[in-house]
Amino acid sequence: MKTISLNGPWRMRKAGAARFYDVTVPTTVCTDLLANGLLEDPYYRDNEDAALLALRSDYEYSRTFTVPEDFLDADSVELVCHGIDTIADIHLNGALLFRADNMHRTWRTGVKAALHPGENAIRVCFHSAAEYAERLERENPVYKTSDTVDGFEQVRKAHCMYGWDWGPKLPDMGIFRSIELRAASVARFADVGVRQTHGENAVDIAVETELERLGRASGSLTVHASLTGPDGRSWQECAVCSGGGQALAFHVDAPQLWWPNGYGEHPLYALHVELSGTDGAVLDTRDLNIGLRTLTVKTDPDEWGSKFEFCVNGVSIFAIGANYIPEDSILTRITPQRTEQLLRQCVRANYNTIRVWGGGYFQDDSFYDCCDRLGLLVWQDLLFACAVYELTDSFAQSIVAETQDNVRRLRHHASIALWCGNNELEWGWSGWDMGFGNDPHRRADYIKQFEWLLPQAVKAVDPDRFYWVASPSSGGGFDDPNDQNRGDVHYWEVWHRLKPFTEYRKYHFRFCSEFGFQSFPSPKTIGAFTLPEDRNVFSDVMECHQKNGTANGRILMYLADNFLYPTRFETLVYASQVLQAEAIRYGVEHWRANRGRCMGSLYWQVNDCWPVASWSSLDYYNRWKPLHYYAKNFYAPLLCSAADAQGLVSLRVCSEQLRVQKCTVYWQLRGAQDAVLLEGQQTVDAQPLSVTPAGTVDCASWLTEKAQRQTVYLCYWMETEAGCTPVSVLLFCKPKHFRFAAPELSLSVQEQEDAFILTLAAEHMAKYVWLDSPDFDFILSDNCLDIVPGRPAVLILKKSDISRAVQADELKHLDTLCAYDIR
Ligand code: BMA
Numbered sequence: 001m002k003t004i005s006l007n008g009p010w011r012m013r014k015a016g017a018a019r020f021y022d023v024t025v026p027t028t029v030c031t032d033l034l035a036n037g038l039l040e041d042p043y044y045r046d047n048e049d050a051a052l053l054a055l056r057s058d059y060e061y062s063r064t065f066t067v068p069e070d071f072l073d074a075d076s077v078e079l080v081c082h083g084i085d086t087i088a089d090i091h092l093n094g095a096l097l098f099r100a101d102n103m104h105r106t107w108r109t110g111v112k113a114a115l116h117p118g119e120n121a122i123r124v125c126f127h128s129a130a131e132y133a134e135r136l137e138r139e140n141p142v143y144k145t146s147d148t149v150d151g152f153e154q155v156r157k158a159h160c161m162y163g164w165d166w167g168p169k170l171p172d173m174g175i176f177r178s179i180e181l182r183a184a185s186v187a188r189f190a191d192v193g194v195r196q197t198h199g200e201n202a203v204d205i206a207v208e209t210e211l212e213r214l215g216r217a218s219g220s221l222t223v224h225a226s227l228t229g230p231d232g233r234s235w236q237e238c239a240v241c242s243g244g245g246q247a248l249a250f251h252v253d254a255p256q257l258w259w260p261n262g263y264g265e266h267p268l269y270a271l272h273v274e275l276s277g278t279d280g281a282v283l284d285t286r287d288l289n290i291g292l293r294t295l296t297v298k299t300d301p302d303e304w305g306s307k308f309e310f311c312v313n314g315v316s317i318f319a320i321g322a323n324y325i326p327e328d329s330i331l332t333r334i335t336p337q338r339t340e341q342l343l344r345q346c347v348r349a350n351y352n353t354i355r356v357w358g359g360g361y362f363q364d365d366s367f368y369d370c371c372d373r374l375g376l377l378v379w380q381d382l383l384f385a386c387a388v389y390e391l392t393d394s395f396a397q398s399i400v401a402e403t404q405d406n407v408r409r410l411r412h413h414a415s416i417a418l419w420c421g422n423n424e425l426e427w428g429w430s431g432w433d434m435g436f437g438n439d440p441h442r443r444a445d446y447i448k449q450f451e452w453l454l455p456q457a458v459k460a461v462d463p464d465r466f467y468w469v470a471s472p473s474s475g476g477g478f479d480d481p482n483d484q485n486r487g488d489v490h491y492w493e494v495w496h497r498l499k500p501f502t503e504y505r506k507y508h509f510r511f512c513s514e515f516g517f518q519s520f521p522s523p524k525t526i527g528a529f530t531l532p533e534d535r536n537v538f539s540d541v542m543e544c545h546q547k548n549g550t551a552n553g554r555i556l557m558y559l560a561d562n563f564l565y566p567t568r569f570e571t572l573v574y575a576s577q578v579l580q581a582e583a584i585r586y587g588v589e590h591w592r593a594n595r596g597r598c599m600g601s602l603y604w605q606v607n608d609c610w611p612v613a614s615w616s617s618l619d620y621y622n623r624w625k626p627l628h629y630y631a632k633n634f635y636a637p638l639l640c641s642a643a644d645a646q647g648l649v650s651l652r653v654c655s656e657q658l659r660v661q662k663c664t665v666y667w668q669l670r671g672a673q674d675a676v677l678l679e680g681q682q683t684v685d686a687q688p689l690s691v692t693p694a695g696t697v698d699c700a701s702w703l704t705e706k707a708q709r710q711t712v713y714l715c716y717w718m719e720t721e722a723g724c725t726p727v728s729v730l731l732f733c734k735p736k737h738f739r740f741a742a743p744e745l746s747l748s749v750q751e752q753e754d755a756f757i758l759t760l761a762a763e764h765m766a767k768y769v770w771l772d773s774p775d776f777d778f779i780l781s782d783n784c785l786d787i788v789p790g791r792p793a794v795l796i797l798k799k800s801d802i803s804r805a806v807q808a809d810e811l812k813h814l815d816t817l818c819a820y821d822i823r
Pocket of ligand 1: 025164166352359385386423424514604
């Protein structure tokens with residue numbers, strides 16, 4: 001197999017324009033317009049509109065390349081495009097080769113006859129994806145929502161590029177992945193799949209190859225495979241194959257199993273597969289890193305309904321994490337390094353799962369490689385979200401091809417836990433207010449698409465992995481898809497229907513795959529897309545960066561319920577973030593306390609694709625909002641949480657650990673001037689994968705008067721083998737009514753070789769203390785903290801977690817904000 005890469009220098013121009021610009025493929029139109037000063041940063045102020053206008057034109061990319069004579073001696077020469085976004089005519093030497101119309105596909109086509117030795121020319125003409133979608137929708141209206149460019153559902157392109165309730169309308173285009181020529185002779189792999197059968201301390205691995213014989217008489221072929229373990233052990237297998245495929249088998253004794261984050265290591269075995277001809281020449285190769293593990297999703301009936309739990313290597317785990325959306329609306333800005341940085345933040349917040357939501361696209365290999373290495377399970381949606389589709393024959397063909405292209409590409413990844421048909425379609429058809437209507441043909445098409453066509457397409461290429469029809473679902477067939485007792489649930493009464501977040505405790509979901517709460521991004525992030533005069537949440541520019549209708553008003557509604565009116569923009573932004581953190585914590589602590597019945601918590605959403613007010617816990621610049629620090633705590637493998645029922649507080653330890661852990665829970669009930677009224681402690685053996693009660697504190701008699709409820713608080717923390725958890729303060733009234741005293745914070749800083757140790761003390765109880773700097777970014781071991789007098793917080797700030805070199809002195813003067821300041 002020989003390849004000629006067509007990546008690198010190309011020229012681009014607006015269709016019909018005289019002037020060409022030099023560009024580098026892979027690329028996108030926005031990238032090139034920006035680089036050549038033809039467009040202003042679409043993320044700044046309201047520039048999005050101008051960008052959308054620019055994307056209403058067509059663009060042309062072209063280059064020449066040299067083909068050596070012997071390249072064309074091969075039996076087969078193919079043009080392989082790993083990602084064309086989206087509607088593009090591909091011409092070779094002046095003749096139209098084909099039209100691409102699906103961003104998710106790998107396009108490959110034979111080009112031997114169209115090429116000649118020496119110089120050749122390729123031209124890719126992109127038709128505006130915005131205009132194209134709108135035209136289809138005008139000609140045949142299928143579905144409409146104000147969040148997107150019309151017709152988004154008619155084009156096989158990441159839906160959210162057309163706009164979403166957190167994303168700009170920026171339907172960029174381009175050759176966004178590699179493009180190359182491949183020459184092959186005699187034979188090549190049509191497919192290489194790996195299956196595992198686990199036994200007693202051993203795994204049988206079957207490497208199944210499918211061969212494609214090319215032209216010339218080929219004789220016998222040899223498939224050789226080698227497997228190398230993380231410990232260096234290796235296995236070799238070889239087989240001569242006369243037919244169209246060959247299976248090789250490895251028997252691995254004492255396998256090193258792959259575990260999700262928090263339950264063990266994530267070792268990978270390197271598999272190398274080689275195809276050679278009679279003369280021994282290597283014809284084709286494949287390299288795959290595989291993790292050895294079993295992974296099933298249990299859905300069997302139980303006393304409450306039916307389960308939904310991930311079972312890895314026989315252990316039922318509590319899936320914790322969040323939903324992931326594309327990292328940038330301009331795809332060239334997503335690099336493996338940036339993705340890794342994001343995924344590492346997920347691991348730092350103790351995630352074991354991430355859901356790749358169906359309104360985006362299948363990520364690059366590097367995303368899934370990184371999940372494998374970090375032990376992050378991936379819930380992978382197929383690419384359908386919140387829409388009605390018209391299931392024509394050509395649409396069916398296109399989605400089956402895109403699904404199989406990607407399932408084949410990705411199925412060897414240990415991290416991929418399941419394939420899920422779609423996001424919220426079954427729910428939409430069952431009455432959730434997405435306006436799907438009630439057309440019986442389209443309803444029937446839905447069933448055909450997600451309960452017949454796609455599961456079959458997936459099963460044909462990945463028979464061992466779990467397929468779930470939709471998220472949310474109770475198993476399909478429009479059978480109450482968002483039933484709290486079966487399957488997974490998207491719970492949006494809090495936020496979209498304005499219910500208080502205390503509602504979370506009324507439900508016992510089996511697996512909550514979406515629930516969320518919005519906040520504004522960090523002031524520094526807002527600073528990057530606004531002018532000072534824009535910094536009012538109702539300004540035009542702030543509303544351009546708020547895509548969820550009346551959500552700014554919604555944030556204020558929740559704020560009114562909980563906090564005093566923040567009179568400064570900075571405190572309003574901060575209050576929105578604290579509300580978000582508190583809301584999600586309230587839900588998660590409840591789901592985790594009901595472990596066994598509930599086995600999954602994936603909040604909406606971890607990241608942003610541009611700077612915006614949204615449900616994310618990390619903003620566009622990867623700055624941690626309070627929610628991300630909270631997640632680190634509420635997703636900890638050992639969590640001590642408290643639930644208050646009218647002054648009767650139950651403490652409990654939720655464990656995702658595989659062994660018993662000795663934990664001591666300490667609590668103090670404090671009153672005016674922070675005086676300790678009552679205190680206690682309890683040592684428990686926190687049982688593995690369970691919830692262990694750690695006592696109740698009866699505070700009721702201290703809370704009879706309103707004045708008491710506004711001054712008395714309970715603080716608690718836990719000591720484990722690993723150290724002390726941060727202090728949590730539980731109030732018995734809304735924060736807006738609590739009589740916070742000025743906390744008089746003091747911060748001392750000690751420098752070590754790789755880190756600074758920050759000690760933060762308070763004269764009076766301080767809640768939601770936030771440390772930040774306008775001049776540099778950093779990630780602390782904890783932030784948005786509660787501090788009580790006598791128990792200063794000791795925080796670690798690794799030098800590698802600071803955006804630039806700083807002096808200890810600069811850190812002593814970090815800005816602080818806390819509940820007391822929200823007024
Ligand atoms: C969910 C998602 C997204 C959406 C989010 C916030 O249901 O599936 O479609 O962005 O809600 O509204």
